[in-house]
Amino acid sequence: MHANAKDFKQNAHRALNDAFLQGAIRKATQRFVNERTHAVAERPDFEALRERGRAIKQEALDRLPDLLQEFEDNVISSGGQVHWARDAEEAQQIIVRIARNAGVKTIVKSKSMTTEEIGLNPVLEREGFVPVETDLGEYILQLDDDYPSHIIAPAVHKTKEDVANIFERRLHVKNPPEAGIPGLNAIARKALRGNFLKAEMGLTGANLACAETGTIVLVENEGNICLTTALPRIHVALVGIEKVVPRFDDLSTMLMLLPRSATGQRLGSYTSFITGIAKNGEEGPEQFHVVLLDNGRSRIYADEHLRGSLRCIRCGACLNACPVYNRTGGHAYGWVYPGPIGAVITPQYLGLAEAPELPYASSLCGACYEVCPVKIEIPHMLLELRGQVAQGTAQRAPVKRPFLEALSFRAFAFAAQRPALWRLLSGIGRRVLRSKASGATIPSVPLPVLQDWTRDRDLPTPPADGFLEQWRTRRGNKGDDA
Amino acid sequence: MTARDLILGDLLRDAPRLVKPRVESADLAALSPAVSAFDLEGLIERFMARLTLVKGEALRARNMDEARAAVAGLCERWGVRGAACSTDPLVQELGAQELLAGRNLAVQVLDGAESENAWRSELRAASQESREPNVPWDLAITGCAGALAETGSVAFRCAPGRSRSGWLLCAGHLVVLVAEQIVPDLDSLFTGGGALDKDDLPRAITLVTGPSRTADIEQTLTVGVHGPGRFAALVIG
Numbered sequence: 276m277h278a279n280a281k282d283f284k285q286n287a288h289r290a291l292n293d294a295f296l297q298g299a300i301r302k303a304t305q306r307f308v309n310e311r312t313h314a315v316a317e318r319p320d321f322e323a324l325r326e327r328g329r330a331i332k333q334e335a336l337d338r339l340p341d342l343l344q345e346f347e348d349n350v351i352s353s354g355g356q357v358h359w360a361r362d363a364e365e366a367q368q369i370i371v372r373i374a375r376n377a378g379v380k381t382i383v384k385s386k387s388m389t390t391e392e393i394g395l396n397p398v399l400e401r402e403g404f405v406p407v408e409t410d411l412g413e414y415i416l417q418l419d420d421d422y423p424s425h426i427i428a429p430a431v432h433k434t435k436e437d438v439a440n441i442f443e444r445r446l447h448v449k450n451p452p453e454a455g456i457p458g459l460n461a462i463a464r465k466a467l468r469g470n471f472l473k474a475e476m477g478l479t480g481a482n483l484a485c486a487e488t489g490t491i492v493l494v495e496n497e498g499n500i501c502l503t504t505a506l507p508r509i510h511v512a513l514v515g516i517e518k519v520v521p522r523f524d525d526l527s528t529m530l531m532l533l534p535r536s537a538t539g540q541r542l543g544s545y546t547s548f549i550t551g552i553a554k555n556g557e558e559g560p561e562q563f564h565v566v567l568l569d570n571g572r573s574r575i576y577a578d579e580h581l582r583g584s585l586r587c588i589r590c591g592a593c594l595n596a597c598p599v600y601n602r603t604g605g606h607a608y609g610w611v612y613p614g615p616i617g618a619v620i621t622p623q624y625l626g627l628a629e630a631p632e633l634p635y636a637s638s639l640c641g642a643c644y645e646v647c648p649v650k651i652e653i654p655h656m657l658l659e660l661r662g663q664v665a666q667g668t669a670q671r672a673p674v675k676r677p678f679l680e681a682l683s684f685r686a687f688a689f690a691a692q693r694p695a696l697w698r699l700l701s702g703i704g705r706r707v708l709r710s711k712a713s714g715a716t717i718p719s720v721p722l723p724v725l726q727d728w729t730r731d732r733d734l735p736t737p738p739a740d741g742f743l744e745q746w747r748t749r750r751g752n753k754g755d756d757a
Numbered sequence: 758m759t760a761r762d763l764i765l766g767d768l769l770r771d772a773p774r775l776v777k778p779r780v781e782s783a784d785l786a787a788l789s790p791a792v793s794a795f796d797l798e799g800l801i802e803r804f805m806a807r808l809t810l811v812k813g814e815a816l817r818a819r820n821m822d823e824a825r826a827a828v829a830g831l832c833e834r835w836g837v838r839g840a841a842c843s844t845d846p847l848v849q850e851l852g853a854q855e856l857l858a859g860r861n862l863a864v865q866v867l868d869g870a871e872s873e874n875a876w877r878s879e880l881r882a883a884s885q886e887s888r889e890p891n892v893p894w895d896l897a898i899t900g901c902a903g904a905l906a907e908t909g910s911v912a913f914r915c916a917p918g919r920s921r922s923g924w925l926l927c928a929g930h931l932v933v934l935v936a937e938q939i940v941p942d943l944d945s946l947f948t949g950g951g952a953l954d955k956d957d958l959p960r961a962i963t964l965v966t967g968p969s970r971t972a973d974i975e976q977t978l979t980v981g982v983h984g985p986g987r988f989a990a991l992v993i994g
C-alpha cells in the first residue's frame with residue numbers, strides 16, 4: 276500500500292476539520308469501548324486471561340524459529356504447502372505464481388491487514404486476475420479505490436449515501452432510499468454471491484496459527500471467510516510470522532481474548548479452524564498454501580525494546596481507547612496500521628525517517644496498555660522510539676526536527692539548568708499567558724510555536740505562583756521536615 | 758540461500774539465547790480459574806439465553822415428537838419453501854426429510870460431493886443468469902459436534918455429507934442437538950474427545966454463534982450479509 280505516514284500532523288489536521296468523520300469515529304469507538312467493557316466485566320478472571328494471553332504470545336516469540344518450523348512441518352503433513360516471503364514483493368510473486376500455475380481468474384479475498392500491507396490487489400489486477408474483496412466494508416473500499424481506516428471497521432469513514440453512490444456508479448444498481456442500509460447490504464450480498472460461486476481461488480489472512488497442528492484460525496461475522504475457505508479449489512493464506520502460537524489449546528485462551536477485546540462479542544459469528552486440504556470427501560480446496568511473511572518483522576524482532584509489539588493480535592482495542600485516534604481517525608496515520616499500535620509498528624516497518632511524527636501521536640496516557648489483551652507496553656515503546664528519533668541508533672541517524680522546535684528545546688534545556696534564569700523567565704511567561712487567559716483556558720497564544728500548538732487545542736491557564744513558589748510556601752507551612 | 762533460511766537465520770540470530778523454561782498450559786490454567794460448573798439444566802438455560810442475545814432463536818423440545826412439531830412451526834414462521842438437509846444421524850433420526858416432504862416442501866439431502874456439486878452448479882447457473890435458483894433454499898437443517906453454553910455457539914465439523922456451504926448458502930440455518938452436547942465454555946471443547954479434538958482435525962471446524970452479521974455501514978447492525986440471516990438451535994432433551 277502507498278504509505279503517507281510522514282505527514283501525521285497535516286493528515287490529522289484535515290481529519291480534525293471533518294465533522295462527519297469526527298462523529299463517525301466517535302460513534303464507532305464508543306460502541307466498541309462500551310461493548311468491550313461489558314464483555315470484560317462478565318469474566319471476573321479477565322486479568323488472568325490477559326496474563327495468559329501475554330505469556331502465550333511471549334513464549335511464542337521466544338521460541339519463534341522453532342515454532343515456525345514445527346508449524347511448517349504440520350501444514351505439510353496435513354497436505355498443505357508452505358512458502359516463505361522476506362518482503363512484500365516476494366509474497367506478491369509467490370501468490371501470483373500459485374494463481375498462474377492453477378490457471379485461476381477470479382480470486383475472492385477476505386479482510387486481511389496483511390494483504391493490505393503488501394499492496395496485493397493492484398499487483399493481481401496487473402497480472403490479469405480479478406481479486407474481489409468480500410468483507411462488506413472492504414468491498415465498498417475496493418469499489419471506491421480507498422483504504423481501511425479502522426482495523427475492525429474498515430469503512431467507518433463512509434456514510435450510507437457514499438455507499439449508495441459507490442454501488443450505483445460501480446455496480447449500476449440503485450438502492451431506493453427507503454431500502455436503507457439493509458438494501459445496500461442485499462445489493463452487496465447478491466453481487467458477491469456470484470463471485471463466491473465462480474472463484475477458483477480464495478485468499479485469506481489468519482488471526483492465529485498453531486504450531487502443534489498446522490491449523491490457522493479465522494474469526495469473522497459475515498460468513499465471507501467461511502465461503503472463501505470452503506468453495507474455491509485453491510486456498511492461499513498470507514500469514515505474518517508473528518501469528519504462531521505453540522499449542523492447540525492456546526487457541527482457546529486467545530479466542531477468549533480476541534473477540535471480547537475487538538468488538539465486545541463473546542465470539543464472532545464464525546470462528547473457523549482450518550487444517551490442511553480437504554481429506555476423504557470433505558468439502559474444501561484441493562490445494563492449501565500458507566505464505567509466511569516477514570516484511571520487516573524480523574527487524575522488529577531484533578530490537579529488544581520493541582520485540583513485544585509482535586505479540587499484537589490486531590484486535591483494535593487500543594485504537595478505540597486512544598484519545599488521539601478518537602479525534603484523527605485511521606487515515607491520519609498514513610499506512611495500514613493506525614492507532615497506538617500503528618504508531619509503534621509503522622515507523623519500524625517503513626523506517627523511522629518515513630514516519631518520524633508517529634511516535635509523538637500519543638499523549639502517553641496509557642489507555643492502550645490498559646486494554647491490550649496481550650499487554651503490549653505501547654507507551655514505553657513510543658518513548659523508546661522518540662528516543663530513537665531524537666538520538667538515532669547504531670543503524671539510523673537521528674531524524675532532523677524542525678529548526679524552531681530544536682531551538683526551543685535547546686533554550687528550554689539551557690534555562691532549566693539555571694535556577695535563577697528559570698525563575699525569571701517562568702515568572703514572565705506566566706504573567707504573559709495569564710493576560711491572554713479567558714477563565715480556566717487560553718484559546719490561542721500569538722507566539723511562535725505556542726501559536727501552532729494552540730491551533731487545535733486550548734492551553735490551561737497557569738496558576739499565579741509557579742511550582743517552586745508553591746513548594747516553598749508548602750514547605751514553610753509544614754515546618755522544616757522536607 | 759532460500760527466503761526460508763534467511764528469515765529463520767535472522768530470527769535465530771536475535772532469538773533470546775536463554776529461553777525461559779517453557780510455560781506449561783497447566784501453570785497458565787492455574788492463573789485463570791475455570792468458569793463455575795453448571796448442571797445440565799443450567800447449561801441448557803445458559804446456552805439458550807446466550808444464543809438469544811446474539812439474535813439466534815433458541816428452541817427446546819423434550820422428545821422427538823416435540824422436536825418435529827418445533828421444526829414444523831419454524832418452517833411456518835420463516836415461510837420456508839425449500840430446504841437442504843445434512844446427513845447427521847440426529848437429522849435422520851428426526852426424520853427431517855420426510856417431515857418437510859410431507860409439508861410439500863422441496864427437500865434436498867446433501868449427502869456427499871456429488872449432490873453438493875449438483876446443488877452448487879444450479880446456484881452458480883442461477884447467479885450467472887440472474888434468475889432465482891430452481892428451488893429457493895430458505896433453510897438448512899444440520900446437526901453439530903458440540904455446543905457452548907458460555908457463548909451460545911455450536912461447533913460444526915466438516916465431513917462428507919456435512920459441508921459448510923450446505924448451510925452457508927441458505928437463507929436460514931437450523932441446528933438440532935441433544936442437550937448432553939452442551940459444554941460450559943470454550944476450554945471444554947478443547948479437552949479429550951471434544952469437538953476440537955486436536956488428534957482428529959478435519960479440513961474445517963467452524964464455531965457458529967448466531968446469524969451472519971455486519972455493522973460495516975454506519976455502524977448499523979444488519980443480519981444475513983453472506984451467511985444465513987436466520988439462525989436457530991433446537992435443543993432436544
Ligand code: SF4
Nearest residue numbers: 587588590591593647
Ligand atoms: S496492540 Fe494490543 S490492543 Fe492494540 S491491536 Fe494489538 S493486541 Fe489489540
